[in-house]
Amino acid sequence: MEQITVTGTRISRVDGYEDPTPVSIMSDETLNSFGSENIAEAVNTLPVFAGSYTPGSSIQNASSGTAAMNILNLRSLGTNRTLVLLDGRRVVPSVMEGTIDVNNIPQNLVKRVEVATGGASAVYGSDAVGGVVNFILDKEYTGLKGSVSGGATGYGDRENIGASLTGGMDFAGGRGHVVANVAYKTADGIAINDRPWNLKGWQFMYNPNYTPTNGQPERILLDQVATSNGIAGGIITNTALRGTAFGDGGTPYQFVYGDLVFDPDMRGGDWKKADVRGTRAGQTLAPEAENRNLFTHANYQINDNLEVYAELSSDYSKTYNWAYSLECNGCITIQDDNPFIPASVATEMAAQGITEFRLGTQHPDLGIIGTDGEHEVNRLVLGANGLFDAFGSNWSWDAYYTKGVSKHTEIADHAHYMPNVALALDAVRDPVTNEIVCRSTLTDPTNGCAPYNPMGIGVNTQAAVDFIEGAGVRAFRKQEITQDAAAFTVSGEPFSVAAGPISVAAGLAYKKDSVEGENDPYSRDRDWYIGGYGVANGSIDSTEIYMETVVPVLRDVSWADSLDLNGAVRVTDYSTSGNLTTWKVGATYQPVEGVRFRATQSRDARAPNLAELISEGGGGIVSGINPFTGDPLILIPAPRTGNPNLVPELADATGVGIVLQPNFMPEFSLSFDYWAVEIEDSIDTLSLQETLDRCFLGNQRFCDAIDFVPGTQDITEVRRSPFNYVEETAKGYDIEASYNLPILDGNLQARVLMSRYLERTTNDGSGVIRETAGENSGSEPPNWRLNASLSYATEPMMISVSARGISSGVYDNRYIECNSFCPPSTAAHRTTSDNGIASQFFFDAAFSYKVPFGDSEVDLFLNIRNVLDTDPTVVAADPGSDGFFYSPVNHALYDYLGRVFQGGFRVEF
Incomplete structure (x- = not known):
C-alpha cells in the first residue's frame, strides 16, 4: 500500500492510521x-x-x-x-x-x-x-x-x-x-444591486414615538425606509427651509417626508427619491x-x-x-453668501433672516469610491x-x-480628500471679477481650489470634481x-x-x-x-x-x-x-x-x-x-x-x-x-x-x-x-x-x-x-x-x-x-x-x-x-x-x- 499523509499529522503510515484530529x-x-x-x-x-x-x-x-x-x-x-x-x-x-x-x-x-x-x-x-x-x-x-x-x-x-x-x-x-x-x-x-429584494427599503430605524416608559420598542424594523436628510441632490435639514431639496440642474422642490421620521431615517413619503440602495451610490453586488x-x-x-x-x-x-459614495447626512453648512444657492431659496432665506443652513447629500456629481x-x-x-x-x-x-x-x-479611485472638500464647499463671489470662487482663493490665489456645488444633480464642473478627488493625485x-x-x-x-x-x-x-x-x-x-x-x-x-x-x-x-x-x-x-x-x-x-x-x-x-x-x-x-x-x-x-x-x-x-x-x-x-x-x-x-x-x-x-x-x-x-x-x-x-x-x-x-x-x-x-x-x-x-x-x-x-x-x-x-x-x-x-x-x-x-x-x-x-x-x-x-x-x-x-x-x-x- 502507498504511504500517505493526511492533513492533521506529518506521519505517513501504510496501515491507514486514522488521526485523532477530524x-x-x-x-x-x-x-x-x-x-x-x-x-x-x-x-x-x-x-x-x-x-x-x-x-x-x-x-x-x-x-x-x-x-x-x-x-x-x-x-x-x-x-x-x-x-x-x-x-x-x-x-x-x-x-x-x-x-x-x-x-x-x-x-x-x-x-x-x-x-x-x-x-x-x-x-x-x-x-x-x-x-x-x-x-x-x-x-x-x-x-x-x-x-x-x-x-x-x-x-x-x-x-x-x-x-x-x-x-x-x-x-x-x-x-x-x-x-x-x-x-x-x-x-x-x-x-448596481438592482435585485428586487434590495429595492424594498428594509432597515431598522429608531422609533420616533419611543419613551423609556411607554412600553414601545426603541428600534423598529420596517420596509420603505430611507434617509431623511441626505438625498442624492441635497436637502436642507434645519431652519424653516427644512425639506427643500434640489434635483436636476439644481432646481428646488419640496421633499415629502414619511409618516415616521427620526433623523436621519424615515419611513414612507418620498422614500424612493431618498433611497440609496439600487442606485450607483448603493452597495455593489x-x-x-x-x-x-x-x-x-x-x-x-x-x-x-x-x-x-x-x-x-x-x-x-x-x-x-x-465601494460607496461620499455619504453626508446633514453634515454640510451652507452660508447665506454662497452663490450656488438658487435665487428662490436665497430670497426665502433673506425674508426669514436665515444666515446659514445644514445640507445633506449623496454627492451625485462625484464618482463612486472604489479600489x-x-x-x-x-x-x-x-x-x-x-x-x-x-x-x-x-x-x-x-x-x-x-x-x-x-x-x-x-x-x-474617486477617493475624496477632505481638506479639499471643505475648501471647495465654501464658495463665494470674487468681489473683483464677480466669478464664483472658493473663499480660500481670495487670500491664496494659487491654491488651485475649484468651487463645488452640493445643491443639485449635474451642476458641477469637472474641475471641481477633480479638485475634491485629489487635484489630479490618486491615493495609492x-x-x-x-x-x-x-x-x-x-x-x-x-x-x-x-x-x-x-x-x-x-x-x-x-x-x-x-x-x-x-x-x-x-x-x-x-x-x-x-x-x-x-x-x-x-x-x-x-x-x-x-x-x-x-x-x-x-x-x-x-x-x-x-x-x-x-x-x-x-x-x-x-x-x-x-x-x-x-x-x-x-x-x-x-x-x-x-x-x-x-x-x-x-x-x-x-x-x-x-x-x-x-x-x-x-x-x-x-x-x-x-x-x-x-x-x-x-x-x-x-x-x-x-x-x-x-x-x-x-x-x-x-x-x-x-x-x-x-x-x-x-x-x-x-x-x-x-x-x-x-x-x-x-x-x-x-x-x-x-x-x-x-x-x-x-x-x-x-x-x-x-x-x-x-x-x-x-x-x-x-x-x-x-x-x-x-x-x-x-x-x-x-x-x-x-x-x-x-x-x-x-x-x-x-x-x-x-x-x-x-x-x-x-x-x-x-x-x-x-x-x-x-x-x-x-x-x-x-x-x-x-x-x-x-x-x-x-x-x-x-x-x-x-x-x-x-x-x-x-x-x-x-x-x-x-x-x-x-x-x-x-x-x-x-x-x-x-x-x-x-x-x-x-x-x-x-x-x-x-x-x-x-x-x-x-x-x-x-x-x-x-x-x-x-x-x-x-x-x-x-x-x-x-x-x-x-x-x-x-x-x-x-x-x-x-x-x-x-x-x-x-x-x-
Whole structure:
C-alpha cells in the first residue's frame, strides 16, 4: 500500500492510521460540481466555515487591501487563525495580515481539499488555532487535458469565462516527471444591486414615538425606509427651509417626508427619491475580476533513495471594486453668501433672516469610491526527499526551501480628500471679477481650489470634481511581502512494541516574513475619506524544532481491537517575543471493529502578524460621536496602526469524537465530534467609538491613541491599534455521514455534514461577556449549518443535487424583542420590534455527460447554484449613521446573486 499523509499529522503510515484530529475532504468531483467560478465558494459551503471573506462581504474593504479577496475562516475564529497550506507547505501571505487569498491557488490542478479542524500548532506552527485547510495538487498527472467554462446569473449579469490547460509527462526514461498548468478567467462586476429584494427599503430605524416608559420598542424594523436628510441632490435639514431639496440642474422642490421620521431615517413619503440602495451610490453586488495562473512542478529520481524537485508558480489578479459614495447626512453648512444657492431659496432665506443652513447629500456629481487593485504572487520551491536505513528500519526525509513574493497595489479611485472638500464647499463671489470662487482663493490665489456645488444633480464642473478627488493625485499604495521558509523533516519507525511499530517524525523549520512599501506623503495623508494608505517596512522571523509520534498501545486484545496514542511538541523562537512551546496529545481507541473513539487536547498559539506589529496606518475617515463634547456624527481620521509590544495568543483546544463504520454497512461512515477552543490574550482592535468611549471612562491606554486639539476636547485623530486584551471561547460539535451504494451499474453517494455552534463568547475586559453564536447578522456563526448532497454516477453520466441550510438566528443576542410592554431600552439591551432572522435553504444541482471525441471523450457539464432562485433572508442595517447604502443581506452567509449557471466542457487526450 502507498504511504500517505493526511492533513492533521506529518506521519505517513501504510496501515491507514486514522488521526485523532477530524479531517473533512472535498474531492475534485465535488469541487467541480459547484456552480462557481472560484473554488473558495465551494469550500465555504462546508459547515465548519463561518465568517470567511468573500468578494461580496469584502466590498467595503476599500482601505485594507482585501477587497474582492477570498479568505477562509474556520469556526469563525478569525481568518488569521486559519492556516492555509499548499501540499502541506506554507504560502506567502497575500496581505500584511498574514492571510491567503484562495484566488492565488492553482484551482484547476486541485485534486482535493483537506480541512483539519482543531488546534494544529504543534504540527504545523503558528496560525493553526482554528485548523488547517490544505489544498492538494495533482502533481503526478500524465497526459493532456483542458477545460473551458462560462456562466452568468439568472439576471443576465456576472458573466464569466475561464479556460485551463494541464499537461504532464515523464522524461529521462521515467526517472523524471513534469506537470504544468495555465489558467485564465475573467468575471464582470455588478456595479448596481438592482435585485428586487434590495429595492424594498428594509432597515431598522429608531422609533420616533419611543419613551423609556411607554412600553414601545426603541428600534423598529420596517420596509420603505430611507434617509431623511441626505438625498442624492441635497436637502436642507434645519431652519424653516427644512425639506427643500434640489434635483436636476439644481432646481428646488419640496421633499415629502414619511409618516415616521427620526433623523436621519424615515419611513414612507418620498422614500424612493431618498433611497440609496439600487442606485450607483448603493452597495455593489460583485467586483470585476481577472485572474491568470501559471504552475509548474518537476521531480527527478536520481537513484532509488534520492529525489529532487522544483516548483514554480505565478498568479496575477486584477480587480475593480465599487465601494460607496461620499455619504453626508446633514453634515454640510451652507452660508447665506454662497452663490450656488438658487435665487428662490436665497430670497426665502433673506425674508426669514436665515444666515446659514445644514445640507445633506449623496454627492451625485462625484464618482463612486472604489479600489483598483492588482495582485501578483510568485512562488519558488526547491527540495529533495529520500530514504535511508537507521536503527534497523527504513526512514524517509524531506527538505525544502520556498521563496514567495506577493506584490499588490491598491489605488483609491474617486477617493475624496477632505481638506479639499471643505475648501471647495465654501464658495463665494470674487468681489473683483464677480466669478464664483472658493473663499480660500481670495487670500491664496494659487491654491488651485475649484468651487463645488452640493445643491443639485449635474451642476458641477469637472474641475471641481477633480479638485475634491485629489487635484489630479490618486491615493495609492504599493507593497511587497516576501516569505522565505525552509524545513527539514525526517520520519520513520525506530523500534516496535508488542502492538506494532512506533512512528516518529521530527524536524526543523525557519520562516521569515518581510514587507516593503512605497507611496507618497499625499497618499498616506490621514485626511482621505478612504485610503490614507500607510506603508510599512520591516520583518519578523521564527525558528522551530518539532517532533510528533504515534505509539500503538494495544492490538487485538479482548477489550480493544486497537489503541493508539499520538503526541506532538513544537518549540518556536519568535524574533518579536522569544520562545514558546505548543503541544498536542491525542488517542484513538477501537473497542470493536467498526467503532472508533478519538480525542485530542492541545496548546496552540498564534503569533502577531506584520500588520498587527508594524502597520503604519490606513483606514481613512470614520464617523463617530465625541463623548467629551457630545458632538454627533463627527468624521475623524482613524488609521489602523501596529503595536510592537504584542505577544502571541495562546489557545487550549479540546476534541472528543466517535466514528462508526459498521460491518453490515461497509460503505457507511458516521462521525460525531465535540470541540472547544479557549483563547487567552487574543489580539483585537477596538472600533473608533469604543476607543473614544473607553478613554472617556478613564482608561489611559486608549486615551494615548487619541490626539486632541491643544486646549480643547476636539479630536483630530484616533489611532486604532491592536492589543492583547480579549478572551475568546468557542464550542460546538460536528456531524458527518456518508454512504455509497452500487446500483444500476453506477454508484449512488449520499453525504451530510452539519455543524452546531454551542458557544462563541468574547470577554474584552469591560466586565461584559458577549455571546455571538446564532447572530446571523455579521461574521459570527449561526447555530446550525448543514450541507447535504446526493449524487449518482454511471458511465457516461453524473447527476447530483445538494442542499445548504442555515438555521434561524438573531441580530443580537443582547436585544429584547417586543412590540408592547417593553422594558426601558439600554445600550446593552436594546428593545426592538424584530430580532429574528429566518432560516434558509439553498439547493444546487450539477449534471455532466461524456460524449466520444476521436480517441478520447468530452465531458460536458452544467452546474446550477441556487436552483430555486431563492432570495436571501433579509438582514437589515442598523438605524441612522452611514448605513443607507448597505444591502439588507449578510454577504458572508447567504446567497445574494440569485440563480447562477456555470457550464462548459472538459477534454482529456
